[in-house]
Amino acid sequence: MNAVSTDLDRAAADAFATRENLREQWEGEASTSHLVQQGELDLSHNVILYLDDITVSFDGFRALNKLSLEIDAGELRCIIGPNGAGKTTMMDVITGKTRPDSGKAFFGQTIDLTRLTEPQIAHAGIGRKFQKPTIFEQHTAFENLELAMKADKRVRRTLFAALFGDERDRISEVLRQIRLDKEADRQAGLLSHGQKQWLEIGMLLMQEPRLLLLDEPVAGMTDDETERTAELFVSLAGKHSLVVVEHDMAFVEALGGKVTVLCEGSVLAEGDLATVQEDPRVIEVYLGR
Template identity: 55%
Template sequence: MSQTIALYINGLNVRFGGFAAITDLTLEIRYGESRALIGPNGAGKTTLMDVITGKTRPNSGEVFLDRKLDLATRGEAEIARSGIGRKFQKPSVFEALPVAQNLELAVRRGLGWGEMVMSRLSVAQRERIEEVLVTIGLQEDRQRKAAELSHGQKQWLEIGMLLVAEPKVLLLDEPVAGMTEAESERTVELIASLRSPDRAIVVVEHDMEFVDRVADLVSVLHEGRLLGEGSMQAVRTNPKVIQVYLGR
């Protein structure tokens, strides 16, 4: 069964001065899919996420959500409201606030500060927060300050802060970096639980065992170009990929 294209990237080029960060990159990422982006440092993975989220403007090429919204011309706030959520490598949570309040602020994201503080949550929003607390496994920690959480729990909380908005595309930048083995195992389970026919998941990660367990398809970038693509097994046996990345 063919899946609808969530992200359509065609002929993408990004330059910073004389440096080509991305060169003629074409990718299609579909709903229902968990896609991994791998490659050595400087391969263009973060730059691609920056383009998708509106942080960086490409020099040329197409980047569309649902084949309709031109992400290359939209601002970060509009792109976030359109259904694209991004978790950065370092957790970005409000450490002085309890877990539940972090999620409440995430629900109100995009409002002015006064409205954010004063507005009341709807019944549906409160129910969504409760669902997310269960999903990320922090329902028993709802009143703990985020600063008291382990590194892994902070990562899950940040994912939860994206989930309350029910994103269509979820971008996860090195989600298991710095985690214990048990936390990494829990993150595998969490990502599996987030899979949906109505959501695309994109993971940037260096842990190949983790990638093997969470990704349907793997795209390998090198010097801003697509070096190879396929299942993890196909990528592992690709001579070009072994030479520039996996063989290191």
């Protein structure tokens, strides 16, 4: 059975329940039933994320201003930009937390992100790591991963859910990967800041998303941890697509992917880090401070 299409079935069922206003709800329903016919994530043009002309304003202030961006399947993209450039708002739009005032946001060729709720987008295959590590502090590291695990996440399933052996193995594997295998039964709230960052990354991995959005993933990590994170991300690229927002230039350099510079809500420059760093406009607004 095709995993993604069941996710989308669920998304369609969920669409009924949650939308902020009624009209959107009806439209949402229409669009998701359209989605079901389209089937799984369509990567036929090798583009996994497609943002076009997105504008978001808060009380007249434009957080995103006609932002257009494309991420290729399997790509590792770094987004940099000064404070207030709209990086977090962009992630909010992609994950459904903020609705754009105008513009298009597509996941693959067919999934319209502006019509889905946060859980539906998560099901469709987008995982997000927050700026501040948000994990479930009352749960153990193991439980954190279990909750994040790709599974049927409807109420009636979780009521009777029990772990299969292979699921246990998968969690243990990720625990090793994020070097928390010794902390598996520790309450997540008691982990160090860097460990929490890793745990959140681990949760993302458990979700098995196609696209990972990582907002300052190495903030609060030691240099050693940062280095290992970079290695992990590079190894993930190809199978997954990654969008990393970072301020740490050394880390960005270590990742080595294409770099997009955001400024005042739109793309200022794009290219590899060296090219971007030489761009006089970039130097002026960001690097040359």
